[in-house]
Amino acid sequence: MKLHNNVLKLLRSTLAAVALAAPAAVLAEDADKEVIEWTLQAHLPTGSGSWQDSVVAVKEKLYERTDGRLNIKLHAAGSLFGATEIFPAVKRGVIEIGYTSPAYLMSYIPTAGLAFSVPGAFQNVWEAQYFWTHLGFESLIREEAAEHGIQYFTDKLYPTEMVVKKRIESMDDFDSLKIRSAGLLQSFVSEVGAAATYVPGPEIYQALSTGVVDGAHWGAAQEANALSLYEVAKYHVRPALGIGGVEAFIINQKALNALPEDIRNIVVETLNEHFLDRTNEYLYQETVMLKKLKETQGVEVIELPQEVQDRMWAVGEKIRKEEAKKSDNAAEAVKRLDQFLRSLGRID
Numbered sequence: 001m002k003l004h005n006n007v008l009k010l011l012r013s014t015l016a017a018v019a020l021a022a023p024a025a026v027l028a029e030d031a032d033k034e035v036i037e038w039t040l041q042a043h044l045p046t047g048s049g050s051w052q053d054s055v056v057a058v059k060e061k062l063y064e065r066t067d068g069r070l071n072i073k074l075h076a077a078g079s080l081f082g083a084t085e086i087f088p089a090v091k092r093g094v095i096e097i098g099y100t101s102p103a104y105l106m107s108y109i110p111t112a113g114l115a116f117s118v119p120g121a122f123q124n125v126w127e128a129q130y131f132w133t134h135l136g137f138e139s140l141i142r143e144e145a146a147e148h149g150i151q152y153f154t155d156k157l158y159p160t161e162m163v164v165k166k167r168i169e170s171m172d173d174f175d176s177l178k179i180r181s182a183g184l185l186q187s188f189v190s191e192v193g194a195a196a197t198y199v200p201g202p203e204i205y206q207a208l209s210t211g212v213v214d215g216a217h218w219g220a221a222q223e224a225n226a227l228s229l230y231e232v233a234k235y236h237v238r239p240a241l242g243i244g245g246v247e248a249f250i251i252n253q254k255a256l257n258a259l260p261e262d263i264r265n266i267v268v269e270t271l272n273e274h275f276l277d278r279t280n281e282y283l284y285q286e287t288v289m290l291k292k293l294k295e296t297q298g299v300e301v302i303e304l305p306q307e308v309q310d311r312m313w314a315v316g317e318k319i320r321k322e323e324a325k326k327s328d329n330a331a332e333a334v335k336r337l338d339q340f341l342r343s344l345g346r347i348d
Contacts, residue, residue: 033067033068033069034069035068035069035070035071036069036070036071036259036263037071037072037073038070038071038072038073038095038096038097038255039072039073039075039080039095039096039097040055040059040072040073040074040075040095040096040097040098040099041075041079041080041081041086041089041095041098041099042055042074042075042076042077042086042098042099042100043077043083043086043099043100043101043104043201043247044076044077044099044201044247045076045077045201045202045226046076047226047227048223048226048227049222049223049225049226049285050155050156050219050222050223050247051076053278053281053282053285054099054155054156054247054274054278055074055099056074057274057278058072058249058270058271058274059072059074061270061274062266062267062270065266065270066263066266069260069263070259070263070266070267072097077201077202078202080095081095083100083101083104083200083201084104086098086099086100086104086250087100087104087105087108087148087150087250090150090250090251090252091108091148091149091150091252093252093254093255095252096251096252096255097249097250097251097252097255098249098250098251099155099247099248099249099250100247100248100250101116101182101183101246101247101248102115102116102183102244102245102246102248103116103182103183103184103185103246104183106183106184108145108148109141109144109145109148109152110144110326110327110329110330111137111140111141111144111323111326111327111329111330111333112141112183113183113184113323113326113330114137114184114244114320114323114330114333114334114337115137115141115154115244115245115248116182116183116184116185116242116244116245116246117160117183117184117185117241117242117243117244117246118131118242118243118244118316118320118337119184119185119188119241119242119312119315119316119319119320120188120242120312120313120314120315120316120317120319120320121242121243121316121320121337121341121346122242122243123239124243125157125158125159125243125279125283127243127340127344128157128243128244128245129157129276129279130340131336131337131340132154132157132245135336135337135340136336137333137336137337138152138154140329140330140332140333141154141329143329144327144329145250146253149252149253149254150250150251150252150253151250151251151252151253151256151268152248152249152250153248153249153250153251153271153272153274153275154245154247154248154275155245155246155247155248155249155274155275155278156245156246156247156275156278156279156281156282157243157244157245157279158219158220158243158246158279158282158283158286159220159239159240159241159242159243160185160217160219160220160240160241160242160243160244160246161217161220161221161236161237161238161240161241162179162215162216162217162236162237162241163215163216163217163224163229163230163233163235163236163237164177164179164214164215164233164235164237165208165214165215165232165233165234165235166214166235167235167302168235168237168302168304168305168308169305170305170307171193171305171307171308171311173305174192174193174194174304174305174308175193175194176194176214177194177195177214177215178194178195178197178212178213178214178215179194179195179196179197179213179214179215179216179217180196180197180198180199180204180207180208180213180215180216180217180218181196181197181198181216181217182198182217184242184319184323185217185241185242186198187319188241188242188312188315188316188319189241191315191318191319192308192311192312192315193308193311194215197213199212199213199216201218201227202227204216204218204227204229205227205228205229205231205232208229208232208233209231209232215233215237216229216233217241219246220240220286221236221286221289221290221293222282222285222286222289224236225289225293230293230297230299231297234297234298234299234300235299235300235301235302236290236293236299236300236301236302237301237302237303237304238301238302238303238304239303239304239309239312241312242316249271251267256268317347320334320337320338321334
């Protein structure tokens with residue numbers, strides 16, 4: 001009996017020691033796993049489809065793939081900085097990462113106008129994707145961003161399409177329009193004939209509903225729907241004004257370099273992978289969204305008259321030549337683009 005009691009005492013003391021040691025081991029393990037926190041400012045509101053499917057999705061992927069070692073705090077449009085202030089904030093290292101549009105970067109990155117959208121060039125998204133990846137346009141953008149200490153990652157490629165309040169049946173109809181626009185497309189729309197003006201994203205609905213503008217572009221169907229634009233503008237216009245990388249992730253290079261090598265590699269690989277996956281996902285979502293909008297809100301897809309399309313093509317060629325003058329990289333981008341379009345039989 002005495003031996004039995006001694007065994008029980010030994011067992012109890014052993015279990016107690018293990019119980020005390022276990023939390024200590026966990027604490028030691030947690031101490032070794034440093035959590036790095038980054039701050040991200042986006043130019044989009046939380047109601048945007050790309051907020052959830054791009055911004056939140058990337059945050060969650062990076063958190064999971066780094067086993068929680070990289071945690072990104074998200075801030076929606078205007079919560080820390082205005083849309084035009086995101087690039088300077090990332091450049092100065094005030095925040096580590098931004099989600100923005102090339103439309104706001106043209107004064108810093110000469111190729112940004114073409115990155116936002118290439119007017120009058122591509123007819124299908126796959127053509128833009130080939131230009132970005134196989135013909136090296138993404139690399140040309142990154143070279144210019146790197147001069148500011150920034151790493152640049154295109155979020156996705158998609159068509160930029162207008163919504164308007166009334167049908168467009170002639171060149172005169174188009175010329176009479178007031179269109180909310182941004183970036184290179186603002187110059188493009190104006191030269192085609194409409195009066196283009198910039199209105200911040202959160203103010204587009206009010207501008208449309210009060211008649212300040214007759215139409216607008218804010219991405220394509222998903223983004224326009226996120227701002228409830230179809231409540232006041234029932235016509236979705238095709239063809240696209242242009243196809244391009246309308247959003248991008250920008251990262252402070254010093255912040256990226258400061259990451260442990262394995263985390264840094266995960267960030268780069270994840271964003272490169274996200275670009276291709278998100279482009280395909282977005283195109284599918286566009287098709288589904290337009291079908292739903294037709295059925296539930298009476299949205300009608302209309303085609304621009306041929307005379308307007310011809311004018312768009314001519315203006316697009318003119319604008320690309322002007323963009324080529326902005327930098328060596330912009331000139332190289334336009335040269336590669338012209339060669340590509342020539343191979344497709346689009347230009348002589």
